[in-house]
Amino acid sequence: MTPDKLCGQFLGKAKGNLKISILDQDTVVFEGSKETLEFVGKLFISQAQYESDCGFGMSPVDAGKRLFIKKSKLGFYIHRVGSDRKCDECSRAELPRQAE
Numbered sequence: 286m287t288p289d290k291l292c293g294q295f296l297g298k299a300k301g302n303l304k305i306s307i308l309d310q311d312t313v314v315f316e317g318s319k320e321t322l323e324f325v326g327k328l329f330i331s332q333a334q335y336e337s338d339c340g341f342g343m344s345p346v347d348a349g350k351r352l353f354i355k356k357s358k359l360g361f362y363i364h365r366v367g368s369d370r371k372c373d374e375c376s377r378a379e380l381p382r383q384a385e
């Protein structure tokens with residue numbers, strides 16, 4: 286399922302309660318209910334498999350704001366690198382090494 290369709294399916298029925306915040310200088314926190322976190326997990330998988338576009342983002346003040354609680358100041362952008370589909374960001378991105 287495409288990321289857009291997945292969002293339509295989840296956010297068409299319910300509001301999310303995701304809060305993304307900075308815990309410390311090395312850590313970002315994704316906080317939400319079971320349903321919200323499961324949706325975010327599926328969204329990562331969907332974007333990883335979506336060949337037509339390498340990136341997908343959601344923001345508390347823009348597209349996908351129904352996913353977030355009002356107190357969330359941060360959104361997110363998922364960017365898949367290392368595939369045929371390339372954007373300007375892809376050209377600059379260094380492919381992270383796989384864990385061994």
Ligand SMILES: [Zn+2]
Nearest residue numbers: 339371372375
């Ligand atoms: Zn890209």
